[in-house]
Each structure stands twice: as structure tokens, then as C-alpha cells.
Amino acid sequence: DTGVSQDPRHKITKRxxxxxxxxxxxxxxxxxxxxRQTLGQGPEFLTxxxxxxxxxxxxxxxxxxSAERPKGSFSTLEIQRTEQGDxxxxxxxxxxxxGQGPLVYGYTFGSGTRLTVx
Amino acid sequence: QKExxxxxxxxxxxxxAIVSLNCTYSNSAFQYFMWxxxxxxxxxxxxxxxxxxxxxxxxxxTAQVDKSSKYISLFIRDSQPSDSATYLCAxxxxxxxxxxxxxxxxxxxxxxx
Numbered sequence: 001d002t003g004v005s006q007d008p009r010h011k012i013t014k015r016x017x018x019x020x021x022x023x024x025x026x027x028x029x030x031x032x033x034x035x036r037q038t039l040g041q042g043p044e045f046l047t048x049x050x051x052x053x054x055x056x057x058x059x060x061x062x063x064x065x066s067a068e069r070p071k072g073s074f075s076t077l078e079i080q081r082t083e084q085g086d087x088x089x090x091x092x093x094x095x096x097x098x099g100q101g102p103l104v105y106g107y108t109f110g111s112g113t114r115l116t117v118x
Numbered sequence: 119q120k121e122x123x124x125x126x127x128x129x130x131x132x133x134x135a136i137v138s139l140n141c142t143y144s145n146s147a148f149q150y151f152m153w154x155x156x157x158x159x160x161x162x163x164x165x166x167x168x169x170x171x172x173x174x175x176x177x178x179x180t181a182q183v184d185k186s187s188k189y190i191s192l193f194i195r196d197s198q199p200s201d202s203a204t205y206l207c208a209x210x211x212x213x214x215x216x217x218x219x220x221x222x223x224x225x226x227x228x229x230x231x
Contacts, residue, residue: 042124042208043221044221045219045220091161091162093161106152107164108164109161109162109163111159112161
């Protein structure tokens with residue numbers, strides 16, 4: 001297992017275009033998270049899946065953003081009608097949490113997808 | 119006021135020095151505390167995890183949590199040039215249905231050879 005994989009590593013797109021990012025978590029991890037990080041800032045929570053269920057979405061996730069995790073495996077994050085303000089590093093992380101309850105272990109992050117909207 | 123405050127640095131120290139990195143926070147419900155290291159253009163890497171108050175040591179790293187002061191610290195002993203990175207603190211609440219971590223802005227550390 002090589003950890004959390006994200007694809008592509010870099011994406012340059014024109015304003016108004018749609019983009020889709022993929023995340024492959026560590027195979028036995030049941031929780032998957034998307035964060036966004038802009039330059040000089042810490043990561044900000046976007047959304048979270050437990051298995052295939054999307055359980056929480058941040059206010060940052062406007063209706064132009066959609067995330068899926070079919071069959072509880074890989075996840076995709078789509079941004080429609082991209083804006084320059086969407087330029088950021090999009091980080092995926094996964095974790096294993098047996099049963100219910102709060103997250104008590106740290107995440108394993110991928111290397112991120114750097115999006116530039118021109 | 120941000121929920122988590124962290125001095126962005128940069129903090130420059132000579133090789134072998136003891137480094138102290140700190141975060142303050144305002145949400146008394148935070149119970150889980152993490153420190154991550156992030157190299158340029160890479161994802162954050164988990165260094166230390168602490169639940170509630172107290173100290174935790176792992177090799178050259180020591181994490182401290184003082185909930186009464188809403189203050190957490192990460193100490194790095196015998197710092198090396200390879201420790202040069204951005205250090206992020208992250209915190210999460212007790213069981214409230216919230217599963218996300220709130221990150222600080224990160225402190226950029228430079229260890230000079």
C-alpha cells in the first residue's frame with residue numbers, strides 16, 4: 001500500500017471550465033476527507049465520507065462543488081464553472097475508525113492536487 | 119478571531135537547537151490535538167497526536183497540551199536541517215457529530231546547517 005493517492009497532481013484550467021479530481025485512500029480506511037489549502041494557510045475542511053455516505057459538508061462547499069465516494073472506495077471532487085478563487089491545493093485524507101464516535105486518530109494525507117484557474 | 123492561532127514565522131534556528139512551536143485556541147470543546155509537518159508542495163504528515171491534556175514524547179518530538187490555558191506546544195530536540203518545513207497544529211472536538219479538524223495557519227521552520 002503506497003498511501004493516499006491523488007490525481008492529477010497539477011491542473012490548470014480556464015475560468016468557467018469544470019474540473020474533477022480523484023482520490024484513492026488507503027484500502028482499509030473507511031473515512032475519507034477533502035480539505036482545501038491556500039498559500040500561507042492551513043487546510044480547511046470541505047467534506048467527509050464514512051464508507052460511501054457523505055456525512056458532513058462545509059459552508060465552503062458551494063453548490064458548484066460536488067463530491068462522491070461510490071462503493072466506499074475512491075472519491076471524486078468536481079468543481080463546476082471554476083472561478084479564480086477556487087485556485088488552491090485540494091487535499092484528500094483517509095483514516096480508519098472502528099465503529100461510531102469521534103475521530104481519534106490522525107489522518108493520512110495525499111500529496112494534493114494543485115488547481116490553478118486562469 | 120480565528121479558532122486556532124499560530125505564528126506563521128519564519129522561525130530560523132541553528133542545527134542542534136531545541137525548537138518550540140505553539141498554538142493557542144479559543145474553543146474549549148477541543149479534545150484532540152495533532153501536529154503535522156508539511157514540506158513544500160507535499161501533503162501534511164502526522165507527527166504527534168494527543169488526547170486531552172498532558173505530554174507525549176516520540177523520539178526527538180514532545181507534544182504538550184495545556185487545556186486550562188488553551189495552549190499547545192511541539193518541541194523538537196536536536197533539530198536537523200531536514201526538519202525545515204511548515205508545522206501545522208490541528209484540533210478537533212469531543213463527540214458532537216463533528217469529525218473535522220481545525221488547522222492553524224502553520225509555522226515555517228528553517229534549521230540552518
